[in-house]
Amino acid sequence: MGSRASTLLREEEIEEIKKETGFSHSQITRLYSRFTSLDKGENGTLSREDFQRIPELAINPLGDRIINAFFPEGEDQVNFRGFMRTLAHFRPIEDSEKNKNTSTSEPLNSRTNKLLFAFRLYDLDRDDKISRDELLQVLRMMVGVNISDEQLGSIADRTIQEADTNGDSSISFNEFIKVLEKVDVEQKMSIRFLH
């Protein structure tokens, strides 16, 4: 336990994370123990390799992108705060929160933020637009080997055509939101975190 003393979670930190993300105390401690068990180097941060070691992520077609979503722009290490901040997107929206007036800044797990997470998975260059190439890349990852490039290309074209309202051949975030307005994103992009 000696080397870990510095990385033990302090009460104030738990409080801060709680305020920022909305997780409960026990959820935070539980996720912290998961964080430390992933952190093989025991230096309080996770690198991409630590994530790669999870075998189920290895066989997830979007594994790379998901891992990448944890790391802020250009960095290679993520600390516990960052980890929790990303996971907070997947907290279920509770009824008490639904009617809150969004005078304060939007909670991390609001519908918009969930959609933003998904949007960012496509949009690598962070230009707030999903271009045809970016769409193709994701499609290629998700589809088996039997689909030819032309077929995929026409699917991508159709996708953009359906969503694009301002004619710039790419999907902006607002168009993305509009396309998914009928989908129950709150439920789809939520995980029941254990207490």
Next chain:
Amino acid sequence: MCGPVLSHRQDLLVLLLLSLCSSGGKCEIQKSESTASASESPFHNEIDQPQAFPDEERASLPVFTMDYPRIQVPFEFTLWVLLASFAKIGFHIYQKITIWIPESCLLIAIGLIVGAIMHSVKEEPPAVLTSNVFFLYMLPLIVLENGYFMPTRPFFENVGTVLWYAVVGTLWNSIGIGLSLFAICQFEVFGVQDINLQENLLFASIISAVDPVAVLAVFDDIDVNEQTHIVIFGEGLFNDAVTVVLYSMFSFVADMSAFESSDVFLGVARFFVVGAGGLLFGLVFGFVAAFTTRFTHNARQIEPLFVFMFSYLAYLAAELFAISSVLAIITCAITMKYYVEENVSQRSCTTIRHVIKMLATISETLIFFFLGVVTITTEHEWNWAYILFTLLFALLWRGIGILVLSQIVNPFRTIQFTFKDQFGLAYGGVRGAICFALVFTLPDSINRKNLFVTASIAIIIFTVFIQGISIRPIIEYINIRRTNKDLDTINVEIHNRVMEHIVCGIEDLCGQWSHYYWKDKFKKFNDRFLRRILLRDSRAESSIVSLYKKLELQTAIDLLDTPVGDLSAAPSIVSLYDERKNSSQPQKNFLTEDVRKMHDILSKNMYKIRERTMAYTNKLNQPDNSRAREILIRRHASIRRSLRAASFREMVSLFLKATHAHRPQTASQTVPLHRVLILHLPACSEFVSGELGRHRQHSSSRPIIPLRRLNTVKESTRAVGQSDSSPEEDVLEERHPRGHPVAAPRKLSSEWDQPPAEKEETVAPPPLPVPPGWVADSQNIRDNGAGDPLLGHLSQGSQESGRS
């Protein structure tokens, strides 16, 4: 399709006739045996008296003799097995039948036909389905297979629920059915008044147990929720303990007139003895088996034997003490599997799996077949009221039981059982051969034994046929999606799938299961103690390495056999660091026809969300992870790249540390450092040193993947050499085999030498069809900044002749 069908029918007829002849022959032989024995006795008498040899008639040398009795038993056994297996083959020719009717039904039906034929010819069926044969020979094989292929992770995640349903559910069912039947018996009009409470309870305990064999046969093709599947599977296996206790308790009590309350306490105590005893026996034998396989590396041919013998021993030992043998063999199989599969060779592993599957299939086929046969040929006593009420109560109590139990257990579960799931659980409670065999072991002192036999056969046939056939349409009906596909836009379909993959990935990342704490603890215990003792080669591996080993090794061997779509032509997965294409396309107009085609393409080809268990053990196939393989291969480039980056950093730090410790001058001392380096490279090197050793024996055609991985190791060593300051470099140069391979890891370094040579050749057509993705990968390496020093060294790098 007519050809094979007709010949199949002919085969079947031939076999039927053969079997009839053989049993007919048996009849005659018995008579001739009796005459033979009769003729022997006078002969014996004659021996006592002085006898003159020349009195014998002179017999001529027989040219053609036949001695049927000698081979009778194995011959008939083989014929029966063949007959049942032919029936099984026949079903699968008619694909359409097996979709609607589970195999078990078909087998019972064929058995009924054969039984009818035998009955009309006044033949006795072979005494195969006696309780002894069933319990000692047929049941252990099936249960071994179930235990060995049990998906352990979902099982342990749901172990509480499984035990809850198994123990409490069976108790509930037995007592409920028993009491209700007893109530029915009170009515004079039904004519069953002589059955007392104990006998009713005994009968109820027999028929309340869900049978794993039948359940799995029914659930095979049905796409139920995994949770439901694992719960019902586990329940079928584990309610054996309860059944054993109840059966022995009630049969003991049935002889007595009064029912004491102390008996109930004794019963509970016995239950714990039975359950815990079974687990203990299983664990002990499992560990012994695992330990034994640690030493079998010089006797590879008999490795599978240990698995079978120890499991069977566990079963028999448990039977000896009348504790739950089913639990024992399952525990033994689960315990043993993990360690044994690490210790034994790849071939033994495959052999074990295939033999287990084969034996289990034979056993199960025979069981259902004989169920049909014996149905016709036993004595029956039919009582409408009793039997119908039995059916009714069985269904009723199971339904209520599942409902109540689910209500109680749901709050404790992360994924709760919806009513749909509960219906699946209740309706899937199929009774099978265990119940049948148990009812035959009822003591004859029970005067209504025939009625019980008939009733249990009735309930088995009802559940297997009616529930088995109807469960599939009902489940499909319940699961019907309301969304109209045409209203969904392509966008929605794609984005939905993306979101599902995301959520699945995040859940895996969080290690979402509540048992994670215990799993972690067990893993630590496992690594520290158990692996050291039980495994021959117990270096701790990261789980991704073991995943690689399993998937990649199999892939490397299978890649040349199996058509895996056209992986080589597949465009490589574009990952984060690749360059983007610039293209602009003019606006296209899409017809609805095109859109519908797109929906089709997407729904058929998008990777499904990873199920939390690997595909269920279809009775006929090994667990199927070809899809995971495909994804893994395609992502290989990006995974490896990032791993290499890590290994690069770690290598540097390690190298710096190591060089201060060692200053080896001789080649022989480079060995430990090489080993040190190897051992600390994550993933790649473990594979190299561990697997290549084995791999050399196998394939004459070089597997593609290990070669590529070797590049990694090679490059890292090189890169390390380059990036360090000159004193280290000198050491590296010195250490580096200029003319000769390093002494001890001769195998390894000669392997290592090949990739650089091959790298030169990648521009020219390589001997094996290297998928473009791979080639692109190496080109990328050259393009990266870190590539140049590598490239520089690589061209000098190849020592001797490329291929040794």
